[in-house]
Amino acid sequence: MTAVYRKIFPAVNAELNFWQKRAGAIPNEELRQQALASIESKRFHCLGGAVYALLSGFRWREAITFIVAYQTISDYLDNLCDRSTSLDPDDFQQLHEAMSDALSRQNPIQNYYALRDEQSDGEYLADLVRTCQRTMRRLDAYDVIGGHVLELERLYSDLQxxxxxxxxxxxxxxxxxYKEEADDSSLFWYEFSAAAGSTLGIFCLVSYALNGMSAELADKxxxxxxxFVQGLHILLDYYIDQEEDRVEGDLNFCSYYDNxxxxxxxxxxxxxxxxxxxxxxxxxxxxxxxxxxxxxxYLGDPKTKKLDGGMTITDNLLQISGYKARFFHWNTKLYHRMTKTRN
Structure with a gap:
């Protein structure tokens, strides 16, 4: 945690500040608003994902550059699909070509906006893709992880x-x-969807690959x-957003549990x-x-208090998760309390 606070978070914030300035210079108003909103409201996604840079040894800065750029693509495209001007699945598919291109070493940059009205982003999305591709070209273990990261990305994009x-x-x-893709009958369709919606596996694979890894480790x-790790990540994310999603009319996977x-x-x-x-x-x-x-x-977020049975579920899940979860829960509650006091 000392390394995270002293090294990782400052480096993440520096990267995000760079991309925030780039987003602010996007010519098209709609694209500019969505790019800025995705950074302002989802900064914590990059901060959380960047802890995987610790697995990269002395190349941790390269890992952060990749993680921030890739997560920024993900959050930006999520905004364009969720809060913007289109409901066209072909448009969404074309936008998410950026995520697969970002994981390649040499795919040419496409017009990712080809199927929507808004076009001019001042090379913002293309440069995010190029930044990720530079990391891919520096991976000695790319052949070991390439197929895995592209498969995780395919599931992610299909979900979006x-x-x-x-x-x-x-x-x-x-x-x-779900019926076409899932080979694990122990999951409900919405749990499989949740597992597909996380980028943690990609960050883990790339961070290890910067430090050298075997095909056996990639499989593991x-x-x-x-x-399960990715599914837990996204289910918790949806859990605390239930009330917001109900008000906004957004799909929430937790709402499909019977009780x-x-x-x-x-x-x-x-x-x-x-x-x-x-x-x-x-x-x-x-x-x-x-x-x-x-x-x-996630359970340290004040939104849990407003959920039906939220405090009981929080206590029970913290108990089964042990002292590490309680440590982060206490720190998160303290952070929200301090932030509220400052505001």
């Missing part, structure tokens, strides 16, 4: 397309997609992170499975810190 189309089409598309990371008791039981299952899976990884205590930390961070 299906969940942002017309409201009446979303559920049927997601259920059909995929087994450990998909579906709060089942939801709590399934969260506990994901925590236990994530615990079990990461035991096969080197630096297992780091990976335990990540997924236990997720529990503490």
């Amino acid at each position: 397309v299906h969940k942002h189309v017309k409201q009446e089409e979303r559920i049927s598309r997601l259920i059909n997609w 990371i995929i087994e450990s992170y998909f579906p 709060p008791e089942l939801m709590q039981k399934r969260f506990m299952y994901f925590i236990e499975q994530a615990d079990h899976q990461v035991q096969q990884l080197p630096d297992r205590r780091f990976h335990e810190m990540v997924h236990h930390g997720l529990v503490g961070l």
Whole structure:
């Protein structure tokens, strides 16, 4: 945590400040607003993802540059699909070509806005893609992780397309997609969707690859992170946003559990499975810190107090997650309290 606060977070903020200035210079007003909003409201995504830079050894700055750029693409495109001017799945698919191109070494830059009215972004998205590609070209282990990161990206992009189309089409598309893709019958369709919606596995693979890794380790990371670590990440994210999503009319995966008791039981299952899976990884205590930390961070958000049964679920999940989760929970609550006092 000392390294995170002294090295990682300042470097992340410096990268984000650079991209924020670039976003502010985007010529098209709609694209500029969405780019700026994605950085302002989702900065914590980059801060959280960047802890994986610790796995990169002396190349941790390269990891941060990649993680911030890739997560910024993800958050920006999410805004363009969720809050912008289109409901066209082909448009969403074209936009997300940027995420697969970013994970390649030499894919040419495309017109990612080809199917929407807004076009002029001053090379903002293209330069984010180029930044990620530079990291990919420096990876000696790219051949080891390339297939894995592209598969995780494909699932992520498919999810973004299906969940942002017309409201009446979303559920049927997601259920059909789950039937085509999922080989784990222990998951509900909305849990599989949640697992596809995280970028943590990609950050983990790239960070290790900067420091050298084997094909065996890459396979183990995929087994450990998909579906349970990634699923836990996104389910917690949706859990605290239930009331906001209800008001906005946004799709929320947690709303599909039959009752709060089942939801709590399934969260506990994901925590236990994530615990079990990461035991096969080197630096297992780091990976335990990540997924236990997720529990503490998300459940420390003041929004949990407004949820039906929120305090009970929080207490039970913190108990099963142990002292690491309680540490992050206490720090998160303190952070929100201090922020509220300053405001």
